[in-house]
Amino acid sequence: MIEGNQQHEVYCADSMELLDKVEADIIYLDPPYNQRQYAPNYHLLETIAKYDSPDIYGVAGLRPYDEQKSTFCNAVTALRDLEIIAKEGNYKYIVLSYNNEGIMKEEDIHKVLEKYGELKLIEKSYSRFKSHNRTKNAVKKVKEQLYILKKYV
Ligand SMILES: C[S@@+](CC[C@H](N)C(=O)[O-])C[C@H]1O[C@@H](n2cnc3c(N)ncnc32)[C@H](O)[C@@H]1O
Incomplete structure (x- = not known):
């Protein structure tokens, strides 16, 4: 956690869903550059962060990620x-x-x-x-x- 005396809000959401909720001086975008989706490539980190036990599939033990596909790919x-x-x-x-x-x-x-x-x-x-x-x-x-x-x- 970064402590400070400024007010800030943090969201964990699809940026497209935040458009009408956020007013900002600067919108900084750092989207994926290619067709590789992040969710299946970083699925282990996702599981560590979420600390859940989804039904996994395939040799690599992927989490289902249909809901996390980025349109920027x-x-x-x-x-x-x-x-x-x-x-x-x-x-x-x-x-x-x-x-x-x-x-x-x-x-x-x-x-x-x-x-x-x-x-x-x-x-x-x-x-x-x-x-x-x-x-x-x-x-x-x-x-x-x-x-x-x-x-x-
Ligand atoms: C190029 S990385 C940038 C990561 C971050 N800026 C950094 O330097 O660590 C792209 C990130 O955008 C996320 N992403 C892709 N589409 C998104 C969307 N529609 N809304 C929010 N995040 C998205 C991906 O999951 C990935 O974490």
Whole structure:
């Protein structure tokens, strides 16, 4: 726990369900970049955190995760929900953390966000995660990106 004298609220929920409940100066988004769902990949941590005993299945002993699938793991639904956040969220700024190899293409992110405010993109070259980097000619760098949207007032 981080102690402080500021008031704050913490939610454990799908961000799409919080849109009409939260008013923020900054909405910071750090969604999945690819099609791999987090729930089946981090199922052991999930079970430790929940300390429950669900009916598990498969060789890896997965928890059922239908209710936890993220729309940000699919290019079409990710862009759709990014637009819903930009359009319906109560915020002054959106900061989206992403990279140039994410399933939402840079051009599409621009198209969606620029409708709702002034958009700035900050990029930094970064060494690619090693498991994608084994072949000799593999690109070794990715561009880590911060899209900063200042909402039109
Ligand atoms: C790239 S990770 C970011 C994790 C975190 N920012 C960090 O640095 O540790 C993406 C996270 O978003 C979560 N996520 C995906 N879709 C979500 C949604 N619709 N609402 C809330 N969280 C979501 C995933 O479960 C995962 O934990």
